[in-house]
Amino acid sequence: xxxxxxxxxxxxxxxxxxxxxxxxxxxxxxxxxxxxxxxxxxxxxxxxxxxxxxxxxxxxxxxxxxxxxxxxxxxxxxxxxxxxxxxxxxxxxxxxxxxxxxxxxxxxxx
Amino acid sequence: xxxxxxxxxxxxxxxxxxxxxxxxxxxxxxxxxxxxxxxxxxxxxxxxxxxxxxxxxxxxxxxxxxxxxxxxxxxxxxxxxxxxxxxxxxxxxxxxxxxxxxxxxxxxxxxxx
Numbered sequence: 001x002x003x004x005x006x007x008x009x010x011x012x013x014x015x016x017x018x019x020x021x022x023x024x025x026x027x028x029x030x031x032x033x034x035x036x037x038x039x040x041x042x043x044x045x046x047x048x049x050x051x052x053x054x055x056x057x058x059x060x061x062x063x064x065x066x067x068x069x070x071x072x073x074x075x076x077x078x079x080x081x082x083x084x085x086x087x088x089x090x091x092x093x094x095x096x097x098x099x100x101x102x103x104x105x106x107x108x109x110x
Numbered sequence: 111x112x113x114x115x116x117x118x119x120x121x122x123x124x125x126x127x128x129x130x131x132x133x134x135x136x137x138x139x140x141x142x143x144x145x146x147x148x149x150x151x152x153x154x155x156x157x158x159x160x161x162x163x164x165x166x167x168x169x170x171x172x173x174x175x176x177x178x179x180x181x182x183x184x185x186x187x188x189x190x191x192x193x194x195x196x197x198x199x200x201x202x203x204x205x206x207x208x209x210x211x212x213x214x215x216x217x218x219x220x221x222x223x
Contacts, residue, residue, distance in 0.1 A: 006152075033210065042114070042200050042214025043153070088152060096207045097168075100145075102152040 002027040006089050006101030013079055014109050021087060021104045022073040029091030032065050032072035037086045081108050112137050116201050116215035123191060124223050131186045131218050133201030141207045142184040143168065144176065146197040153200065159184055160207055191222045
């Protein structure tokens with residue numbers, strides 16, 4: 001079946017540093033999504049990407065839809081303590097199904 | 111306030127004792143789904159529903175049932191729970207399949223002893 005490889009699995013960084021994470025797949029996706037999950041809560045959508053090559057920003061977050069449609073990355077600039085959480089990528093296939101990556105756990109040291 | 115509400119939030123129970131996790135949304139969404147989240151595996155879809163009386167299997171449906179008798183409710187039923195169903199469960203809804211954002215509930219942590 002379709003799978004996403006998300007890396008890194010975890011990151012421990014200093015406040016103010018930039019963060020980069022990515023997802024790759026052997027399958028093509030029509031939509032790439034990035035979610036953040038805070039402890040004790042459900043995932044919340046950060047950025048949605050609908051077109052190959054698309055680069056979209058949401059505040060300090062920037063995400064890109066790879067031109068091969070098989071990958072996406074998320075960057076967070078100037079991290080702050082509230083960026084802590086688990087970040088998930090998700091790809092939506094042609095059937096409408098949503099496949100999630102395994103998550104990147106981000107820890108930020110003040 | 112737009113919400114997806116799950117109950118209970120936490121449950122510890124024993125193998126074989128039927129349980130139901132309720133999910134309700136107040137956004138008039140047609141599409142609802144259930145996911146389970148396990149360490150190192152991310153979220154995997156169990157079942158989904160595209161509208162009232164329309165349900166279909168996701169990636170990991172074994173051992174689960176769902177029903178969609180009303181638009182707002184989408185309960186998850188474990189007829190005979192087993193320890194391998196110990197997990198964190200999320201209900202989600204959106205206007206239709208493929209529309210964003212999908213709104214998630216706050217999760218239900220099930221422990222099956």
